[in-house]
Amino acid sequence: xxxxxxxxxxxxxxxxxxxxxxxxxxxxxxxxxxxxxxxxxxxxxxxxxxxxxxxxxxxxxxxxxxxxxxxxxxxxxxxxxxxxxxxxxxxxxxxxxxxxxxxxxxxxxxxxxxxxxxxxxxxxxxxxxxxxxxxxxxxxxxxxxxxxxxxxxxxxxxxxxx
Amino acid sequence: xxxxxxxxxxxxxxxxxxxxxxxxxxxxxxxxxxxxxxxxxxxxxxxxxxxxxxxxxxxxxxxxxxxxxxxxxxxxxxxxxxxxxxxxxxxxxxxxxxxxxxxxxxxxxxxxxxxxxxxxxxxxxxxxxxxxxxxxxxxxxxxxxxxxxxxxxxxxxxxxxxxxxxxxxxxxxxxxxxxxxxxxxxxxxxxxxxxxxxxxxxxxxxxxxxxxxxxxxxxxxxxxxxxxxxxxxxxxxxxxxxxxxxxxxxxxxxxxxxxxxxxxxxxxxxxxxxxxxxxxxxxxxxxxxxxxxxxxxxxxxxxxxxxxxxxxxx
Amino acid sequence: xxxxxxxxxxxxxxxxxxxxxxxxxxxxxxxxxxxxxxxxxxxxxxxxxxxxxxxxxxxxxxxxxxxxxxxxxxxxxxxxxxxxxxxxxxxxxxxxxxxxxxxxxxxxxxxxxxxxxxxxxxxxxxxxxxxxxxxxxxxxxxxxxxxxxxxxxxxxxxxxxxxxxxxxxxxxxxxxxxxxxxxxxxxxxxxxxxxxxxxxxxxxxxxxxxxxxxxxxxxxxxxxxxxxxxxxxxxxxxxxxxxxxxxxxxxxxxxxxxxxxxxxxxxxxxxxxxxxxxxxxxxxxxxxxxxxxxxxxxxxxxxxxxxxxxxxxxxxxxxxxxxxxxxxxxxxxxxxxxxxxxxxxxxxxxxxxxxxxxxxxxxxxxxxxxxxxxxxxxxxxxxxxxxxxxxxxxxxxxxxxxxxxxxxxxxxxxxxxxxxxxxxxxxxxxxxxxxxxxxxxxxxxxxxxxxxxxxxxxxxxxxxxxxxxxxxxxxxxxxxxxxxxxxxxxxxxxxxxxxxxxxxxxxxx
Numbered sequence: 001x002x003x004x005x006x007x008x009x010x011x012x013x014x015x016x017x018x019x020x021x022x023x024x025x026x027x028x029x030x031x032x033x034x035x036x037x038x039x040x041x042x043x044x045x046x047x048x049x050x051x052x053x054x055x056x057x058x059x060x061x062x063x064x065x066x067x068x069x070x071x072x073x074x075x076x077x078x079x080x081x082x083x084x085x086x087x088x089x090x091x092x093x094x095x096x097x098x099x100x101x102x103x104x105x106x107x108x109x110x111x112x113x114x115x116x117x118x119x120x121x122x123x124x125x126x127x128x129x130x131x132x133x134x135x136x137x138x139x140x141x142x143x144x145x146x147x148x149x150x151x152x153x154x155x156x157x158x159x160x161x162x
Numbered sequence: 163x164x165x166x167x168x169x170x171x172x173x174x175x176x177x178x179x180x181x182x183x184x185x186x187x188x189x190x191x192x193x194x195x196x197x198x199x200x201x202x203x204x205x206x207x208x209x210x211x212x213x214x215x216x217x218x219x220x221x222x223x224x225x226x227x228x229x230x231x232x233x234x235x236x237x238x239x240x241x242x243x244x245x246x247x248x249x250x251x252x253x254x255x256x257x258x259x260x261x262x263x264x265x266x267x268x269x270x271x272x273x274x275x276x277x278x279x280x281x282x283x284x285x286x287x288x289x290x291x292x293x294x295x296x297x298x299x300x301x302x303x304x305x306x307x308x309x310x311x312x313x314x315x316x317x318x319x320x321x322x323x324x325x326x327x328x329x330x331x332x333x334x335x336x337x338x339x340x341x342x343x344x345x346x347x348x349x350x351x352x353x354x355x356x357x358x359x360x361x362x363x364x365x366x367x368x369x370x371x372x373x374x375x376x377x378x379x380x381x382x383x384x385x386x387x388x389x390x391x392x393x394x395x396x397x398x399x400x401x402x403x404x405x406x407x408x409x410x411x412x413x414x415x416x417x418x419x420x421x422x423x424x425x426x427x428x429x430x431x432x433x434x435x436x437x438x439x440x441x442x443x444x445x446x447x448x449x450x451x452x453x454x455x456x457x458x459x460x461x462x463x464x465x466x467x468x469x470x471x472x473x474x475x476x
Numbered sequence: 477x478x479x480x481x482x483x484x485x486x487x488x489x490x491x492x493x494x495x496x497x498x499x500x501x502x503x504x505x506x507x508x509x510x511x512x513x514x515x516x517x518x519x520x521x522x523x524x525x526x527x528x529x530x531x532x533x534x535x536x537x538x539x540x541x542x543x544x545x546x547x548x549x550x551x552x553x554x555x556x557x558x559x560x561x562x563x564x565x566x567x568x569x570x571x572x573x574x575x576x577x578x579x580x581x582x583x584x585x586x587x588x589x590x591x592x593x594x595x596x597x598x599x600x601x602x603x604x605x606x607x608x609x610x611x612x613x614x615x616x617x618x619x620x621x622x623x624x625x626x627x628x629x630x631x632x633x634x635x636x637x638x639x640x641x642x643x644x645x646x647x648x649x650x651x652x653x654x655x656x657x658x659x660x661x662x663x664x665x666x667x668x669x670x671x672x673x674x675x676x677x678x679x680x681x682x683x684x685x686x687x688x689x690x691x692x693x694x695x696x697x698x699x700x701x702x703x704x705x706x707x708x709x710x711x712x713x714x715x716x717x718x719x720x721x722x723x724x725x726x727x728x729x730x731x732x733x734x735x736x737x738x739x740x741x742x743x744x745x746x747x748x749x750x751x752x753x754x755x756x757x758x759x760x761x762x763x764x765x766x767x768x769x770x771x772x773x774x775x776x777x778x779x780x781x782x783x784x785x786x787x788x789x790x791x792x793x794x795x796x797x798x799x800x801x802x803x804x805x806x807x808x809x810x811x812x813x814x815x816x817x818x819x820x821x822x823x824x825x826x827x828x829x830x831x832x833x834x835x836x837x838x839x840x841x842x843x844x845x846x847x848x849x850x851x852x853x854x855x856x857x858x859x860x861x862x863x864x865x866x867x868x869x870x871x872x873x874x875x876x877x878x879x880x881x882x883x884x885x886x887x888x889x890x891x892x893x894x895x896x897x898x899x900x901x902x903x904x905x906x907x908x909x910x911x912x913x914x915x916x917x918x919x920x921x922x923x924x925x926x927x928x929x930x931x932x933x934x935x936x937x938x939x940x941x942x943x944x945x946x947x948x949x950x951x952x953x954x955x956x957x958x959x960x961x962x963x964x965x966x967x968x969x970x971x972x973x974x975x976x977x978x979x980x981x982x983x984x985x
Contacts, residue, residue, distance in 0.1 A: 006642070009910040013645055020652065023667050030662050032261075032315050032473075033338065035935055037659035037666050040928045044655055048648040055641050080698040088697055089690075089902060092877065096894045099881075112874040119700060119870030138875050142882065150528025151220045152886045153189050191889055197823060224889065225818060226676075233658075233676050237890075263662055310937050315662060337936040338661045338929070343823040350827070353617035353937065 003059055010055025017049035084118070091115055103157025108139040185245055185417045189220035192248045192407070195234025197225060200341040201362055201441075205278050205405055206250045208437040212428035217421065223250075231255075231317060232264035239270045243410040245417035248274070252405045254317040256464035261316035262475025268457050271408035272418055275425035276448040276456060278438055281402045282322045283389065284375040285359040289352030293373050295395045298356075302332035312339035312354035316473070319345070319358040321464075322378065322401045324471045329397045360403075361385050361442030378402065385442045404446065404460070406453060422450050481603055484837030488845050493536050496529060497842055500537035501849045504544025505857075509552050509865045512696045513876070514561045515545035515752075516808040520685050521876055523812055524883040531820040532835055536842040538813050539796070543595060543846040546752060546789045547854070550587035551861050554781075555580055560865070563752030563788040566760035570773065570780030577776050581718035586778050587785040588854055589720075589727055590734070594786025595847045597738040598745075598793025603840050606829060609801035613826040616802070618933035619944050623953035624804075625923045625930070628748040630957040633916045634964030635754055644961075646912040650920020651927065653678055660925045661932050673892040680921050681815045682884040682896040684808060687918060689880045690901030691908045693873050700869065716858060726778050733763055733779055734786055741787030745794015748804055752788040759787030789847075796843060800828055800836060804926070808915075811922050819887070 003011070021042060029036030095111040102110075113135035122128045146152040156162065192210060196202045206223060214221040226234035231254045241247035249271060258264040292298050302309050311334045313320040320336065327334055337354055339345040345357045350371055359372075364386060366372040376392045377383055378401040392399045407425060409418060428434060429447040438445050448456055468474040488497065500522060507518030519541050526534025549564035554571035567587055574583035616624070629651075633643035656667045657677035668674040727734060737759040744755040763783035764773045773780050795810050803825030805811035817824050822832060829836040854861075884893040907917060934943065945951045 005910055006639070009642075009912070010645070013649065017652070020667060027664070027666050030262075030664065032336070033661055033932060033936065034939065035932060037662065037664045040659075040931060041652075041655040041667065044648060044651045044924075048645065048652050051641060051645045051648055055645060058641060081700060082698060084700060085694050085698050085905070088694065089898075089905075092901070093898055095881075096891075096898050099894065100891050108878055112878060115874035115877070116870050119697070119873060120868060134871055134875075138878055142878060146524065146528070146882060146886075150525060151189060151222060152524055152527045152882065153191070153222070153889050154882065155885060155891060156188070197818070200823075222889075237676065335936070337933050339933065340929075343825075343827075347614065347825050347827055348617070351614040351617060 003056075004063060007056050007059030007063065010052045010057075010059060013052030014049055014056060015052075017045045017052060020045045021049065087118055088115065091118065099155045101157055101159050103160045103162035104154035105139045105143050105162055106157065106160060107155075108142070109135045111135075112138045185414075185420055186217060186219040188246065189222055190217065190246050190248060191222050191224050192250055193234045193238045194223055194225050194250045195231040195238075197341040197343055200343045201280065201360060201403075202250060202252060202405060204362060204441060205280070205438070205443060208434055209277060209428060212431040212434045213424055215431070216424035216427040218424075231314065232258055232266060235264065235266045238408075239266050239410055241410055243272075243412035243414075245409060245413050245421060247410060248421070249408045249410075250405065251408050252318065252403050253321075253460060253464065254314070255408075256461045257318060257321050257468065258316045260465050260468040260475065261320075261473045263316035268408070268461060270411055272411060272413050273450055273453040273457055274407045274409055274418060274421045275429070275450065276404060276406035276446060276453045277425070277429050278443045279402050279404045279446040280360045280362075280441070280443040281377055281379045281383070282318070282358050283360050283363075283377045284323070284326065284392070285349065285357050285363065286373040286375050287349045287352045287355050288371055288373060290355050290373070295375055295390070295397075298375060299330060299332065302330075302334070306333040307335050309356060310335050310337050310354045312337050312345040312348050312357040314338070314340050318401075318403050320473075321467060321471070322358040322399075323356065324473070325399045325401060325467070326392065326397055328471060329392075329399050364442065383442065406448070418450060477603070477607070480833060480837045481840060484834075484841035485845065487834070487838050488532075488536065488841040492530075493533055493838070493842070494845075496533045497536040497540045497846060498849050498853075500540025501544040501846050502540075502853055502857075504541035504546075505548035505551075505850060505853055505861075506544075506864055507541065508545030508548030508564075509560045509861055510867075510872075511552055511556075511558045511560055511865070512692060512869070513872075514688075514692065515542060515549075515563075516688050516812070517692055517876070518545055519809050519812045520688065520883060521879045523685075523816060524879060524886050526816050527819060527886050531817070531822055532838045532842075534816050534820065535813065535835070535839055536846075538816060539839060539842045540846045540849065542792050542795075542809055542813075543789065543843065544850050544853070546595075546792055547588060547591040547785075547850050548861075549788070550591065550781075550785055551584065551858070552865055554583040554587055555862060561752075563756050563791070564784070565753065566756040566784035567781060569760065569784075570776050570778075573774065573776030574778075574781070575776075579718075579776075581716040582723060582778075583776070583781060584716055584858065585718050585720065585723045586726065586781045588851070588858075589724055590782040590785040591789040592847050592851055593727060593734055594738040594741060595789035595792065596844070597735065597786070598742055598790035599840070599844050599847075601742055602793040602797055602843060606797050606800050606836075606840075609797060610826045610829055613802045616826075616949070617947075618930040618937065619947050619950040620953065621804075622927060622930040622934060623944060623950040623957070624748065624802075625927045627953045627957040627960070628923065629916065629919055631747065631960045632919050634960045635915075639911075640961070640964050640968055642911060643913050643916050646907065646914070647916035647920045649907075649912075650917040650922075651924045653683065653921050654680070654924025655928070660929050677925075678921075679887065679893060679896060680925075681812070681887055682893040683900040683921050684811060684918055685880050685884050686897040686900030687904030687907075687914060688808065689877060689897075691904040691914055693876065694901075694905045695908060696869060697873070727782055730779065730782060733766075733782055736766075737763060737783040737787040738790035741790030742794040742797075744787075745791035746797050747794075748798055748802075752791040752807075755787045755791040756784040759783045793843065796839070799824060800839065801826065803828065805922055808918055808922075811918075815887070 024038040024041050027038035091114050095107055098107045113131050116131050116134055122131055146154055194203050194206050210221045210223050226237050238247050238249040255268050259267040292301055311323045313336050315338050323334055339348055348354045349357050363372055367374050374389045376395055377389050378392050378399050382391055429445055435445055504518055507513050508515055519538055522537055522541050526537055549560035550567045552558045552560040553564040553567040554575050557568050557572035559565045559568050571583045629647045633647045657674045658665050665675045740759045741755045760783050763779050764770045795807055799805055799810040805814050814824055881894055884897045887893055
C-alpha cells in the first residue's frame with residue numbers, strides 16, 4: 001500500500017484520536033453539571049478521528065488511481081537544510097532546560113551566541129567578536145529593560161543565583 | 163563537560179540550597195485565581211500597590227483563572243514556599259474543597275492576613291418579569307427549577323443562592339459562569355435570571371440595567387438604603403465574601419512576619435480604604451493568628467453549609 | 477461620541493501614550509516589511525514589553541504594531557517583489573511590475589497613501605459601529621456564541637487553499653489541544669497523560685507563540701545555507717522621489733475602488749478568524765472583476781496596489797471591532813492583544829466600552845493617530861527601510877526567540893510555559909511539514925475552551941438541544957457555517973475540474 005504525506009498524517013491523527021477517546025472513557029460525571037467532562041472531548045476527538053480517517057482514505061484512493069507515481073518531483077530552488085533546523089531546535093531545547101539553572105542572563109548569552117554562530121558560522125576572529133557582542137547586548141539589555149523598567153520577572157538561576 | 167560531570171552537576175543543583183538575602187530581594191507575585199475584572203481582582207488591584215509600598219518590593223498580580231478558582235490555588239500551592247508567591251483568596255477555598263471541585267484547602271497554606279469583607283446581594287436580570295422578592299418567590303413556586311442562576315459552581319456564588327433556596331423552600335437551576343465579569347454579561351443580556359453580585363454593581367442598577375432584589379446583611383446598607391435585607395423579607399440568610407492573603411505551607415516565619423506587618427499597614431492606607439468604600443466593601447483586617455482561627459471556624463461553617471445544602475462530597 | 481473621541485485623541489497624544497504608540501508603529505513597519513516576519517510575530521515580540529506598561533500604553537503599542545505592520549508590508553512587496561507578510565501578497569502583483577518599470581516611488585507611495593485612506597475609512601466604522609455591535613453582542617447567549625465559534629472555524633478551514641479536509645483536521649486538532657488537561661467547567665483533570673502541569677490545561681498563548689514563532693522562523697532557517705545573504709544582490713539605493721499630490725490624486729480619482737476595497741477589508745476583519753491575507757486577495761480579485769480593463773492587472777497599474785493596500789488596513793479596524801464588541805479574537809494578532817488585556821486585569825466583551833470608556837476611546841484614538849505616525853515614519857525613514865529589512869537573519873532570529881521566551885515566561889512566571897513553547901514549536905513545524913494549515917489550528921486552540929463552556933452553559937440553561945437551531949441568530953450562524961463548508965467543497969471541485977492542481981507546498985499563514 002502506497003501512501004503520501006497526507007495518508008500518513010491522516011493515519012497518525014486517526015490513531016491518536018482513538019487513543020484519546022479510549023482515555024476519556026474513564027471520566028466520571030459530576031452531579032452539578034448535566035453533561036460530564038468527557039462529553040465534549042468525545043465529540044471533538046470523534047470528529048478528529050473521522051476527519052483523519054477521511055484523509056487517509058482519500059489519499060489511499062488517490063495513490064491507487066495515480067498508479068506508480070513519478071519519482072519525487074524535482075524541487076525548485078535550493079534543497080532544504082534540515083540539519084540546521086534540527087540543530088536550532090536542539091540548541092533551543094538546551095536553552096529551555098538550562099534557564100532555571102543558569103539564570104536568564106547566562107543562558108541567554110550562550111543561546112544567542114550559539115544560534116547566531118550556527119546560522120552564520122564565523123570564519124575569522126572578527127566574526128566571533130560580532131557574535132559575542134550580539135549575545136552580550138541581547139542578554140543584558142533585555143534583562144535590564146524588563147526587570148528594572150517593565151517589572152517583568154525573568155527566570156533566576158538555581159546554580160548561579162543570577 | 164563529560165556526561166558524568168554533567169550528572170554530578172545536575173545532582174548538586176537539586177540539593178543546593180540557594181542563599182537568601184534579606185527578604186524580599188526580588189518582586190513578589192500575587193496570584194488572583196479569577197478572571198481579570200471580577201470582584202476579587204477589583205479588590206486586590208488597589209491592594210497590591212499598597213502592599214508593595216510597605217514590603218519594599220514590586221508586587222505583581224497574576225490572574226490565573228479557571229476551574230472555579232482552583233487552578234490558581236493549585237499553582238500557588240505548588241510554588242516554592244519562599245514568600246515570593248502569594249495567593250489572594252476568599253471563602254471559595256473552603257467551599258470548593260467540600261463540594262469536591264478542588265483538592266486544595268486552606269491548610270495547604272499559611273495565613274497572612276484578612277483584608278476585606280463584601281456582603282452578597284441577590285441580583286436579577288432586567289429582563290425578568292418581576293422586580294422584587296415577592297414576585298421572584300411567586301414565580302419560583304410556580305415554576306420550580308426553572309429560574310436560572312449564574313454561578314461559579316461549588317464556590318460562594320453557588321452557596322449564597324443555595325442558602326436562599328433552602329431558607330425559602332424553592333428550587334433554582336444553576337448555570338456555570340465563572341467569575342462576576344462573565345456573569346454580568348449574561349445577566350444584562352437576560353441569559354440568566356439571577357446571580358450573586360455585590361454593591362460594586364450599583365452603577366448598573368442606577369442605570370436601570372440590573373435589579374437588586376435583596377442584600378444578605380443584618381442591616382440595610384447605607385450605600386443603597388432602598389435595597390431590603392433578606393432577613394426582613396423573612397429569609398434568614400446573612401452571607402458575605404471575605405478576602406485575604408495566603409502563602410504556601412512552609413514559608414519561613416520571619417517572611418510571614420514581614421508580610422503580615424506590611425499587610426497591616428497596607429490595609430490602613432487611606433487610598434485602599436477609599437477604593438474599598440467605593441466598592442461597598444468593608445475593610446476587615448485580621449493578622450496571622452486571628453486569621454488562622456477565623457479560617458478554621460469558617461472552614462467548619464462551610465462544611466456544615468455544604469452538608470445542609472446536599473453538596474458535601476467529602 | 478465625538479466628544480469622547482476628541483478626549484481620547486487628546487489623551488493619546490500625551491507623551492506617555494504617544495511614545496509607546498510611535499515605537500509600536502515603527503516596530504510594526506519594520507516587522508511588517510521584513511519578509512518572513514509576520515505581524516503576528518511582531519506583536520508576539522512586543523507582548524512582553526507591554527506587561528510593565530499601563531494598559532493603554534501597552535494597547536497603543538500593539539495597535540501601532542498592527543497598523544504599522546499592515547502598511548510596512550508593502551515596502552518589500554513593491555520594491556523586491558517579496559511580500560513582507562501574507563496580507564501584502566496582492567500588492568506584489570502590480571507594485572513590483574510598476575517598480576521595475578522605473579517608478580518605485582510611485583508604487584510605494586500609492587500603496588502607502590492607499591493604506592492610510594483605507595485605514596481611516598475603517599476608523600469611521602470602528603468608532604461608529606463598535607458601540608451598537610456591543611449592544612447586539614449582549615443579546616448573544618451561550619447558543620449564539622457557540623454557533624459563532626463554529627462558523628468561525630468552518631470559515632477559516634474552508635479558506636484553506638490546499639485541502640478542505642486538512643483545514644478541518646487542523647482546526648479539530650486545535651480543539652483537541654484545549655480538551656487536554658482539565659475540563660473548564662469543574663476543573664476536573666482529564667487526559668493529562670500523568671503530566672502534572674497539564675492539570676491546569678494547556679495555556680493558549682505559549683502554544684500560539686510557539687507554533688507561530690517556530691513554524692515561521694524554521695521555514696526560513698531550512699532555506700538558509702551557512703551565512704549566504706539572500707539580499708546580496710539588492711540595490712539598496714533606489715530613488716523613491718515622487719509627487720505626493722499626484723499620487724493622492726490618483727487614489728482619490730478612483731473613489732469607488734477605494735471605498736469598495738476598504739469595505740471588503742472591514743467586513744473580512746469583522747468576521748472572526750479571517751485575516752488580512754484573505755482580504756487583500758479578495759479586494760484585488762474584486763477590483764479586477766469590476767475593472768474596464770482587467771487584462772492590465774498584473775502589469776503595474778495603480779488599481780491593483782490601491783485595492784490590496786486599502787483593504788488590508790481597513791481589515792485592522794474590522795478586527796478591532798470584533799475584539800472590542802464581542803471580546804473574541806478575530807485573528808492571532810488580536811488574540812495576543814486580548815491576552816495582554818487580560819494580564820492588565822481588563823475583561824473584553826460586550827460591556828468593555830461601557831465600563832472602560834477611557835480605554836476604549838483611547839484605543840480608537842490610537843488607531844487613528846497610528847496612521848499619522850506611520851505616515852511620518854515612512855516619510856522620513858522609507859529610504860533606509862531597504863537597509864533595515866536586509867538585516868542578517870542570523871542575528872535577528874535568536875533575538876526574536878529570546879523575546880518569545882520572555883513573553884511566554886512572563887505570562888505567569890512559570891518555566892512550564894517555556895516547555896510548552898518548545899513542544900508547540902516542534903508540533904507546529906511538524907504540522908507545516910505535513911502540509912496542515914496553521915490558521916485553523918490556532919483558531920481551534922484560541923476558541924476551544926469557549927466553545928466547550930458555551931456548549932455546557934447552553935445545555936445547563938435549557939436541556940433542549942434544538943435551541944441551537946431554533947434561536948434565530950444561532951440557527952442562522954449554524955446554517956452559514958454549513959454553507960461555508962459547502963461553498964468550499966464546491967470551489968475545490970470546480971478547481972479540480974479545471975485541472976488546476978492545488979498548490980501543495982505553498983505554506984502560508
